[in-house]
Amino acid sequence: MNDVFKALADETRREILDTLYAKSGQTLGELYAPYAKSMSRQAVMKHLGILEAANLVAIVWSGREKRHYLNPIPIHAIQDRWIKKFERQRMDALAALKTALEGSEPKGKKHVQS
């Protein structure tokens, strides 16, 4: 799961996933197009390689074309095994935070740092 978090840490890679979300099965050439002015094809290839290694993208070759398919499973795994937990007690945590922030400056003995 660490690979997935690492993969998602990069803006470009998240954009690529968004692009594949909009239309799965795109080739490297197609995925590269939007970045043609900002980075090399090889750079995009590296990003796709990382997404592939994290299993976020599955590859299907057809002839000389490589098609990229979004695999939603790892994202779901993160949602399910990690985020869900924090989501569950969100209000509790917020309440605790609020209380802590409130009770933190009486009588000048304690002080908060924004």
Place this chain on the structure above:
Amino acid sequence: MNDVFKALADETRREILDTLYAKSGQTLGELYAPYAKSMSRQAVMKHLGILEAANLVAIVWSGREKRHYLNPIPIHAIQDRWIKKFERQRMDALAALKTALEGSEPKGKKHVQS
């Protein structure tokens, strides 16, 4: 939001959030304890600094002690503004992926790469 993804990309930092989830309001010393054998207090401090910068953790000083509180909002934001979308069409994406994988090796003309 990029800061949040970056912050979550590190295993240690995710562990720290887990620790704060279990018990919010811990001091640096307390949070450092589990890592005492594997890394320096300063290293843990840096991680906390990154979590703080990403607004995942809020600080309250009381005397010479620094209390760390989990802030669940950024995690919720990621869940809501990013993951939710993928979650929504999960089955569609999986179906498309499955179809692509199936239709990819007839007549030896096409081949799949695991």
Place this chain on the structure above:
DNA sequence: TTGACAGGTAACCCTTTGGTTACCTATACT
């Protein structure tokens, strides 16, 4: 069969990151 096209490999470069050590500051305790 040859050339254009889709993609891959490798070496290299600079910056960021995660960690270290050494030393400093501020609060609390006695």
Place this chain on the structure above:
DNA sequence: AGTATAGGTAACCAAAGGGTTACCTGTCAA
């Protein structure tokens, strides 16, 4: 007042990251 305690700063380091350029390979179409 003096010392232990909680935390902070700074300089430094090796490795990982994101990118580049140059060149190679495999497939399609004329």
